[in-house]
Amino acid sequence: MPNPFYAKRIADAPLAFGARYVGTFLWTNGLAAALVLAALAARRLGRDRSIRALAAALLAAVGFVAWAGGDFMEYRLLVPAMPIGAILLARTAFSASAPLAITTFAVLAGASAARASRVPGFEPPLGVTTIAALRAHVLDPDVGWLRVGAALGDTVDHDPSVSVAVRPAGAIPFASDLTAIDMLGLNDVWIARHGTPVRYPEIRGGYRPGHAVTAPLDYLARSGVNLILAHPVVVPEAAPSPATILAKNRYFAALGFDAASARVLVVPLGNGLAVLAWYFTPSAQVDAVIARRGLRLAGPR
Incomplete structure (x- = not known):
């Protein structure tokens, strides 16, 4: 099948x-x-x-x-x-x-x-x-997924040795040129068959097509993924406590995100906005980019 x-x-x-x-x-x-x-x-x-x-x-x-x-x-x-x-x-x-x-x-x-x-x-x-909402998700010039992917790629020099885990695994990998893990499993054989079932209490029956499973944290660890975006969280670039923001997000909470120990990379999008990424598996390339660009990295050093 x-x-x-x-x-x-x-x-x-x-x-x-x-x-x-x-x-x-x-x-x-x-x-x-x-x-x-x-x-x-x-x-x-x-x-x-x-x-x-x-x-x-x-x-x-x-x-x-x-x-x-x-x-x-x-x-x-x-x-x-x-x-x-x-x-x-x-x-x-x-x-x-x-x-x-x-x-x-x-x-x-x-x-x-x-x-x-x-x-x-x-x-x-x-x-x-809706079609209109899907269009906005992808094409919004400030927070759309193409914008997120392009900004993320620009930040790490479009280096394919840097990997990212995302739920919307189309526009963001396309625009960033980064190696990507599709957390929903549509492009990942292991996640599709062994992913963690997801329920949506706001939907009658708890089922949402195409969003029925997600990557467990141990699989992302085995894959050595560097940055976890899940469903992109966009905030003001100077927002305080990025880790606390991610800890309250349903998708990061489901992964067991710990605000006290996790490191969060603030990736600028322009216009005073940024997308938050859980810096999960350290990378010499990412470390060098953080130092060279003076990027904000919240959490323990």
Whole structure:
């Protein structure tokens, strides 16, 4: 099986989350009404094999996503089902009565307007990140992950002998050129199969797709990772007590971060901001950069 199968714990994924993921997609886009239209119109088409084939393909595509526990990004896994649904709707709409067709398309337009206007009840379920939020995570010019990766790379001279452990293991490794450990295991065979299970109490059922496991501290120690960012913590560059800040962060707390003994590197991002990194495994390269650039290193020496 592919690595994400294990990292996402698909075999243990709760059907309820996947059903909410699919159901919310159908509701917030008005597609539930479109399916009703297709079903009613299909009855009038009798034994049309093309309709049956389209319906079966759509059910299989949507059913698999629900069974697999859905996703944490806004409906990306349902994109393959959209052309099938569009063809089915177009194929059946002209066989429906005029009032039913007009009502259905009015519902579709209304749902689209409600989503665009961010009307309560038309947003993705808790645990699913919107496209706008994902864009901000990556591209925000001050605190986005590309900015964090570029600043981290610039700080350590883009030296691939320096390693970093991160949860968002795409933009940050790309922009930094550093050796990276994907703490969520999507790009790490060992973590995917042996990582520590993670529960999210704020999400019903405690499951979040793609975030089901994380790297245990002993694995990061065996890997000799130099800097642990986890989910980047961005603070004012002059913020007091960086170690205390990380100790209160859920991801560092889960790793057993000890504010009294840990060393925290303050990596400047510009505009008076910085990202905090747990300086975990000492490195001559990192030590030299700290001395040369006069970087702030909080904690015991």
